[in-house]
Amino acid sequence: MLLKDKVFAITGGAAGIGRAAALEAARQGADVAITDIVPEESVQPILDAIRAEGRRALYLQGDVSAHETATRFITAIIEELGGLDIFVSNAGICPFHAFLDLPPETLIKTVGVNLLGAYFMVQAAANQMVSQGRGGAIIAVSSISALVGGAYQTHYTPTKAGIHSLMQSSAVALGKFGIRCNSVLPGTIRTAINKEDLSDKTKEEAMIGRIPLGRLGAPEDLAGPIVFLGSSMASYVTGASLLVDGGCFVNLQ
Numbered sequence: 001m002l003l004k005d006k007v008f009a010i011t012g013g014a015a016g017i018g019r020a021a022a023l024e025a026a027r028q029g030a031d032v033a034i035t036d037i038v039p040e041e042s043v044q045p046i047l048d049a050i051r052a053e054g055r056r057a058l059y060l061q062g063d064v065s066a067h068e069t070a071t072r073f074i075t076a077i078i079e080e081l082g083g084l085d086i087f088v089s090n091a092g093i094c095p096f097h098a099f100l101d102l103p104p105e106t107l108i109k110t111v112g113v114n115l116l117g118a119y120f121m122v123q124a125a126a127n128q129m130v131s132q133g134r135g136g137a138i139i140a141v142s143s144i145s146a147l148v149g150g151a152y153q154t155h156y157t158p159t160k161a162g163i164h165s166l167m168q169s170s171a172v173a174l175g176k177f178g179i180r181c182n183s184v185l186p187g188t189i190r191t192a193i194n195k196e197d198l199s200d201k202t203k204e205e206a207m208i209g210r211i212p213l214g215r216l217g218a219p220e221d222l223a224g225p226i227v228f229l230g231s232s233m234a235s236y237v238t239g240a241s242l243l244v245d246g247g248c249f250v251n252l253q
């Protein structure tokens, strides 16, 4: 087991990539704390699955774009689980929209959830880890979109580049405390975030055609890389970013 008796916390853990990572962390021996914007009832099956692995599970409903959520989440983790070892900033939104008429509210909301939310959460998690004095691991779910653009994602891709940069700078700031900071850069993973976008079958086929491994990703494809970066197997890895995209990024021709 890669995370035996560690405390693993994740934002946006009620669905998609976050849910897959939370469940794998429990299978790997961690107690798991989840925060998400959805009500607790809808997360009950995930909490039950974590407990079925013999691990403790905690849920806090909250909006990551409100900075109080970060302190509420860390306080609940310490009260109920007694410490924090691995923190994953994952919650995010991607409301696809053209550039020229993008409403300012959509930009403000996307930046608020994806970038400010990640900053508040990572900062609160880092403070907790520093005060514990035993190091830790922070992983942020950035994106291949940190590196390449999208015509309907002009408000989204800068947030993913910002998260990638946040992990680099926090790796520098926190190295002396033994806290490692890394990001994963998923390609296109089938989740609720892109269900509508991928209902355009022509677009879906074109996207699959660019992927050397010949398929879009599944949420579970991110679980291993996230657990690995959180584990002692990655003890000399910090400031790194791991593309998890089936080879899409490197496929020029």
Ligand SMILES: NC(=O)C1=CN([C@@H]2O[C@H](COP(=O)(O)OP(=O)(O)OC[C@H]3O[C@@H](n4cnc5c(N)ncnc54)[C@H](OP(=O)(O)O)[C@@H]3O)[C@@H](O)[C@H]2O)C=CC1
Pocket: 011, 012, 013, 014, 015, 016, 017, 018, 035, 036, 037, 038, 062, 063, 064, 065, 090, 091, 092, 093, 094, 113, 141, 142, 143, 144, 185, 186, 187, 188, 189, 190, 191, 192, 193, 194
């Ligand atoms: N799927 C993909 O192709 C890729 C995804 N990513 C990133 O992965 C991360 C997870 O996305 P994915 O699993 O695909 O998406 P999902 O929509 O499946 O999961 C995201 C979860 O975050 C929750 N959430 C949304 N807004 C907030 C908020 N303000 N506060 C707390 N929780 C919130 C969502 O709730 P609700 O359902 O109510 O919105 C949902 O439960 C995101 O950061 C995304 O940008 C990166 C690259 C590719």
Ligand SMILES: C[C@H](O)[C@@H]1OC(=O)[C@H](O)[C@@H]1O
Pocket: 094, 142, 143, 144, 145, 150, 160, 186, 187, 188, 189, 193, 194, 197
């Ligand atoms: C939601 C999109 O399908 C997805 O989000 C990303 O970050 C990837 O670049 C994909 O475009």
